[in-house]
Amino acid sequence: MIPWTPRKVKLALAQFAMVEEQQKNLETAIGYIREASKKGAQIVCLPELFRSPYFCRHERCEREYAEPVPGHVGEALSEVAKSSNIAIIAGSVYEQAPSGEKFNTSLIFSDNGSLIGNYRKVHIPHDPSFYEKNYFAPGDGGFKVFDLGIAKVAVLICYDQWFPEAARSVALMGAEIIFYPTAIGTLGAEPQPEGDWQLAWETVQRGHAVANNVVVATVNRVGVEGDSVFWGGSFVSDAFGKLLVKGDNNPALLLTEIDLGHSQFTRESWRFFHSRRPEQYTGVVRKN
Numbered sequence: 001m002i003p004w005t006p007r008k009v010k011l012a013l014a015q016f017a018m019v020e021e022q023q024k025n026l027e028t029a030i031g032y033i034r035e036a037s038k039k040g041a042q043i044v045c046l047p048e049l050f051r052s053p054y055f056c057r058h059e060r061c062e063r064e065y066a067e068p069v070p071g072h073v074g075e076a077l078s079e080v081a082k083s084s085n086i087a088i089i090a091g092s093v094y095e096q097a098p099s100g101e102k103f104n105t106s107l108i109f110s111d112n113g114s115l116i117g118n119y120r121k122v123h124i125p126h127d128p129s130f131y132e133k134n135y136f137a138p139g140d141g142g143f144k145v146f147d148l149g150i151a152k153v154a155v156l157i158c159y160d161q162w163f164p165e166a167a168r169s170v171a172l173m174g175a176e177i178i179f180y181p182t183a184i185g186t187l188g189a190e191p192q193p194e195g196d197w198q199l200a201w202e203t204v205q206r207g208h209a210v211a212n213n214v215v216v217a218t219v220n221r222v223g224v225e226g227d228s229v230f231w232g233g234s235f236v237s238d239a240f241g242k243l244l245v246k247g248d249n250n251p252a253l254l255l256t257e258i259d260l261g262h263s264q265f266t267r268e269s270w271r272f273f274h275s276r277r278p279e280q281y282t283g284v285v286r287k288n
Contacts, residue, residue, distance in 0.1 A: 002268045007260040009151050011177075011215075012036035012044040015234040016251040017223025022051045022065065026073060029091075030080050032253050037084035039255055042111070042150055046091030047221040048158050048183040049104070057129045057226050066096035069105055070115055082113025087148045091181040091219070092121065092157050094135070101137040106155045106181060108146045117146050121157035122166065129187050129228055132159070145173045151260060158182045161205050161218070165284065171212035172273070176260050180205060180218040185230035198231050209237040213267035215258050222249050239263035 014032035018025050029046050036044040051073060055061040067073065073093055081088045088109040095105035104121035120139030124132045143166060145154050154170035154177070161180045170178060186197060194200070202218075209216040215238055222232040235246040236256050245256040267273065 004265040012041035013219040013234045013254040037086040043087045045089040048092045048181040050091040066094045069095045078113040081109040087111045089179045104136045119155045123159045125159040143169045153177045167208035177215045182220040188227040206237045206241045210241040213239040239266045
């Protein structure tokens with residue numbers, strides 16, 4: 001019999017709507033972080049670009065939202081992580097790098113306030129109302145796994161969530177939880193001829209959880225910004241695809257307890273990683 005040793009971790013997802021004022025968005029995020037800590041969460045995750053409206057709706061934006069990181073936002077989140085004794089997956093911010101390039105970047109803080117690393121979004125979409133290539137350079141730091149002590153985590157940002165290669169990569173690197181900070185929704189009354197966009201979005205990520213036997217925690221923004229309607233729907237899936245918590249389209253702090261022992265048990269039972277045949281996968285990395 002494969003042993004199952006419980007390893008419980010309490011997660012919080014803060015889904016909310018953003019306003020024009022960057023400082024107010026930061027204050028909203030800090031409020032959710034403090035509430036998460038008071039409710040016993042050990043890790044809290046914020047949405048993608050939580051400091052601003054989703055300015056990528058426009059091909060060009062008159063206002064400049066980019067900022068140096070860690071900078072002011074890093075200092076503020078470091079302080080609240082330390083004072084509240086909670087690890088923070090800081091969604092993402094619009095990073096102005098010293099090189100002059102700009103990235104969509106997540107900051108990761110331990111529960112003692114230390115900035116333990118960052119992740120720059122690798123896959124950049126470019127579609128009507130999602131003009132991200134006009135703003136972000138593709139991430140240049142590769143995929144990463146961060147050890148928070150209580151769990152090893154990876155961060156993949158929004159469009160990354162459609163790529164099984166990204167999820168498999170961080171799982172092979174030892175990630176036990178994959179956080180997906182997200183800004184996704186529908187475009188007003190635009191038809192969805194392919195099918196239900198939100199259902200596809202949720203299904204593919206739950207598939208990553210099952211295929212890699214990891215917990216997937218996805219947090220999305222809510223609200224209406226121009227023609228963009230962000231559907232929320234933040235959720236946590238266990239390592240066999242079971243939904244542990246799911247939000248609707250309203251601002252909310254979602255909390256749930258995960259068991260990383262269940263993830264390990266499932267991985268050893270189904271043996272997906274043991275049965276891999278990397279020599280057969282060369283086509284996956286071949287450019288078209």
